[in-house]
Amino acid sequence: MCERAGLLAELKHGAGCRIDEAAEKLHRLSQDIWSCPELAYDERKAHDRLVAFFSQEEEGWKVDSHFKLDTAFRATWGPGGGGEGDVVSVAFLCEYDALPGIGHACGHNLIAEVGAAAALGFKAAVEKSSKLPVRVTVLGTPAEEDGGGKIDLIREGAFDGLDVVFMAHPLQDDAPFLPHVAEHDVTVKYHGKASHASAYPWEGVNALDAAVLCYNNLSVLRQQIKPDWRIHGIIKHGGVKPNIIPAYTELEYYLRTPSRAELPVIKAKAEMCFRSAAMATGCEVEVEYARNAFDNILRNRTLEDLYEENGKALGMEFTTDEEVLTNASGSTDFGNVSFVVPGIHSYFYIGSKALSHTEEYTVAAGDQKAQFYTLRTAKALAMTALDVLLCPDLLQRVKDEFTEAKLKEDRLLKDGPTDNTKNA
Numbered sequence: 296m297c298e299r300a301g302l303l304a305e306l307k308h309g310a311g312c313r314i315d316e317a318a319e320k321l322h323r324l325s326q327d328i329w330s331c332p333e334l335a336y337d338e339r340k341a342h343d344r345l346v347a348f349f350s351q352e353e354e355g356w357k358v359d360s361h362f363k364l365d366t367a368f369r370a371t372w373g374p375g376g377g378g379e380g381d382v383v384s385v386a387f388l389c390e391y392d393a394l395p396g397i398g399h400a401c402g403h404n405l406i407a408e409v410g411a412a413a414a415l416g417f418k419a420a421v422e423k424s425s426k427l428p429v430r431v432t433v434l435g436t437p438a439e440e441d442g443g444g445k446i447d448l449i450r451e452g453a454f455d456g457l458d459v460v461f462m463a464h465p466l467q468d469d470a471p472f473l474p475h476v477a478e479h480d481v482t483v484k485y486h487g488k489a490s491h492a493s494a495y496p497w498e499g500v501n502a503l504d505a506a507v508l509c510y511n512n513l514s515v516l517r518q519q520i521k522p523d524w525r526i527h528g529i530i531k532h533g534g535v536k537p538n539i540i541p542a543y544t545e546l547e548y549y550l551r552t553p554s555r556a557e558l559p560v561i562k563a564k565a566e567m568c569f570r571s572a573a574m575a576t577g578c579e580v581e582v583e584y585a586r587n588a589f590d591n592i593l594r595n596r597t598l599e600d601l602y603e604e605n606g607k608a609l610g611m612e613f614t615t616d617e618e619v620l621t622n623a624s625g626s627t628d629f630g631n632v633s634f635v636v637p638g639i640h641s642y643f644y645i646g647s648k649a650l651s652h653t654e655e656y657t658v659a660a661g662d663q664k665a666q667f668y669t670l671r672t673a674k675a676l677a678m679t680a681l682d683v684l685l686c687p688d689l690l691q692r693v694k695d696e697f698t699e700a701k702l703k704e705d706r707l708l709k710d711g712p713t714d715n716t717k718n719a
């Protein structure tokens with residue numbers, strides 16, 4: 296039980312009221328982002344809109360536009376308010392990139408809204424109590440769907456000095472945590488030799504054959520990997536005309552494993568598939584891994600329990616469906632953040648059972664119905680941040696759990712999982 300339970304309850308109420316008060320402008324914010332979907336690292340309008348929100352529509356924030364990345368931003372308030380003890384540095388994260396062709400089919404417009412709303416609520420609550428030593432940061436993190444903007448920002452030091460970070464992602468259910476797998480994206484290029492496909496095919500070196508063999512090799516490999524590992528990809532370039540033997544082809548694949556420690560194993564297996572296809576066809580092969588590999592999410596059960604308790608108090612019904620709770624739901628660059636700062640990446644229902652990365656989900660993410668759930672989630676995040684701020688032993692528990700979980704993962708990384716591609 297927190298010593299300052301009375302004050303805590305009052306501040307939680309205050310955070311909720313502030314979020315409700317700002318509901319209309321928060322809705323406008325997410326609508327503006329939703330109606331103009333922009334791809335990774337190119338989210339210029341979303342960046343400008345969020346910067347304008349914190350510098351013009353809201354008061355008291357110091358805003359850094361183009362913060363370390365062209366389409367990242369930072370808004371800060373604090374630090375400390377002259378209170379006692381060390382300043383606690385709390386951050387809320389906003390994402391705002393969309394998917395090619397189908398717009399905001401992952402609902403990142405709502406992630407921007409939920410992060411902004413939670414920050415507004417939290418700031419309003421702590422502002423009322425001038426003695427609280429706190430610094431609030433909102434970080435706008437581009438390129439989750441492609442590239443991993445948070446990983447760039449970690450490298451640039453944007454997460455240095457933060458004590459705890461909060462974000463929430465829309466989905467089909469409310470859940471304090473869902474497993475996210477580690478991922479490394481790879482582009483494979485085959486270089487062959489063009490020739491007339493009918494007149495003198497023997498003069499050609501067929502790069503499409505290499506791509507197809509590569510695709511098939513990987514499909515066969517899929518049978519020999521663990522059930523929760525994933526290999527999936529596309530052929531991006533497959534040639535230009537049936538009567539020209541393709542001289543160049545390109546594939547893009549995502550390789551995923553539940554733990555970042557297992558990624559080298561799946562990569563080694565995939566590598567043999569890439570290279571053997573080149574050898575069989577006489578093509579040259581180039582294998583280019585993405586600049587950033589995504590880590591799995593490091594859980595923080597202390598934060599999850601607090602979030603769940605606050606969510607329930609607000610009427611959330613958390614999913615108990617084992618299939619949802621245990622199936623890996625994709626990857627996120629928040630995984631890398633979770634290895635640097637303790638944090639939570641919860642999921643929230645938006646009034647629709649549409650599946651992410653579909654046109655139906657794009658519609659749901661722009662629907663008025665999503666607003667109630669988005670703001671309720673923002674309240675739960677702000678309340679959880681208040682729990683951590685007002686009860687110092689909770690913050691310590693969050694930090695201890697983080698250190699222990701990280702140690703465990705580091706040990707796994709150091710010892711390395713077994714690789715059965717290596718014959719004894």
Ligand SMILES: NCCCC(=O)N[C@@H](CCCN)C(=O)O
Nearest residue numbers: 439440441442480624625626627
């Ligand atoms: N469940 C939310 C996951 C968000 C998402 O779909 N992220 C992408 C990231 C891809 C980066 N290459 C994913 O496919 O998992």
